[in-house]
């Protein structure tokens with residue numbers, strides 16, 4: 001046990017934060033660079049630096065091939081419009097870094113698995129729907145164990161930190177990282193950072209081992225604690241350096257991944273042999289590129305309970321209306337998926353889809369129509385929906401991380417509906433408002449998220465052991481990948497209301513779209529397509545695509 005900056009501290013000071021939290025109860029889709037092997041192929045043994053025939057390894061934004069000490073995106077191009085947006089490697093900026101055979105090859109559990117090791121050239125396409133003559137597009141490095149590792153097991157000193165809001169699965173993720181490090185690679189030194197980024201320099205650390213984390217996945221929250229704000233890059237990296245930490249696992253949402261990216265840049269600037277791995281966490285599912293974030297499935301499932309209660313209340317009384325508010329600050333994924341899953345919802349309102357209350361085609365008109373048809377209805381709204389309608393009193397306050405604080409749209413909406421039907425139409429309604437937001441976020445992860453956490457955690461460990469750094473471990477088209485930070489932080493994932501998924505929702509609820517034909521045209525021009533389980537064209541991106549086209553002669 002050690003305290004901030006590595007000094008000793010009393011056991012009780014360290015134990016207390018942990019104690020209090022403890023006391024609460026085959027290759028389809030994979031594109032391989034080997035397909036280019038007809039042309040000459042070579043690779044430096046120490047790093048991830050490509051040179052093969054017609055495929056060029058370059059840093060986007062520069063015209064200098066193999067400029068690996070640059071902090072520009074690492075992009076490899078190949079025939080047919082193939083682009084690999086690669087992740088940094090420690091050997092890119094540390095010369096003569098030794099490598100070692102992966103200890104997993106002596107582990108009976110793994111050595112019997114045929115092709116257990118991922119080929120170093122396996123990559124995963126971001127876009128799986130392609131046209132016959134279209135470019136192959138952007139790919140990411142496939143995650144998984146490599147033949148060679150760049151850390152000896154007893155040299156590794158790992159740390160884990162959880163930042164931002166809670167999300168189902170945080171404890172599972174911590175558990176799987178610890179167990180993955182211990183059981184797969186024999187790593188014995190793993191520290192938990194207490195209370196988010198600020199814990200690097202302001203708090204004590206928590207020693208972690210498989211025994212300590214054994215059943216934490218059964219509890220919601222995070223045994224490490226979390227926080228917003230408090231990111232001081234210099235102090236964090238000083239602390240990493242002072243403690244001799246050489247693998248940093250950072251679990252958090254978009255803000256956290258931004259923080260991880262600047263930590264990585266500072267570590268690279270100092271030339272430290274420290275691998276930085278991000279693991280995307282967010283109940284809102286607002287992180288781009290990845291199929292979905294862990295905890296999202298659990299949130300959608302848990303939301304069903306609230307929607308069901310709202311439905312039971314609404315149908316038990318004349319002209320009953322159940323209003324349920326779900327999380328989703330800027331992205332309405334939970335509301336959209338909970339609505340699609342439940343089938344009891346008559347209207348779903350999300351931040352991406354503007355709506356209005358009064359007049360023809362407005363929400364009040366729709367409510368009256370639905371009540372006359374069915375006698376009851378359920379409205380689900382994401383917390384960020386309709387904030388512009390409350391704009392007389394725009395909330396300019398932010399939380400410690402700089403996220404805008406929102407008004408309670410659920411309460412506001414409920415009152416507006418009550419007022420409208422009481423004063424203006426004299427149409428008697430019975431409205432019940434349910435806000436299950438924090439209850440949903442605080443539950444333990446479900447079975448599917450637990451499995452997902454295992455995959456993400458093990459991929460992150462394999463990546464760090466293999467010397468990759470500055471990456472987020474993420475699922476792309478159902479495959480584990482390593483994604484460079486700049487792709488994860490460049491924008492937020494949002495529901496695209498001109499995509500098929502939102503159209504499916506509209507046809508399922510039969511609610512108005514609140515959009516005119518002109519609005520739809522404008523939206524189509526503005527927006528990329530939805531990233532979650534949608535088979536529409538993925539027209540988002542691309543920093544690299546743009547940069548690559550600028551590089552073309």
Ligand SMILES: Nc1ncnc2c1ncn2[C@@H]1O[C@H](COP(=O)(O)OP(=O)(O)OP(=O)(O)O)[C@@H](O)[C@H]1O
Nearest residue numbers: 164165228229231252253254255256258259282401
């Ligand atoms: N641009 C940034 N640079 C450095 N650190 C950042 C940046 N943005 C956010 N952070 C830090 O990341 C941490 C988490 O950020 P935030 O509170 O926005 O949550 P998040 O990771 O986005 O998760 P969620 O939104 O799902 O709750 C905070 O400690 C914050 O200070």
Ligand SMILES: O=P(O)(O)OC[C@H]1O[C@](O)(CO)[C@@H](O)[C@@H]1O
Nearest residue numbers: 165166282283284327328329399
């Ligand atoms: O109240 P808190 O804990 O700061 O966070 C609330 C926010 O966190 C989120 O759950 C994202 O993690 C948002 O949906 C929500 O707006």
Ligand SMILES: [Mg+2]
Nearest residue numbers: 164253254255
């Ligand atoms: Mg966020």
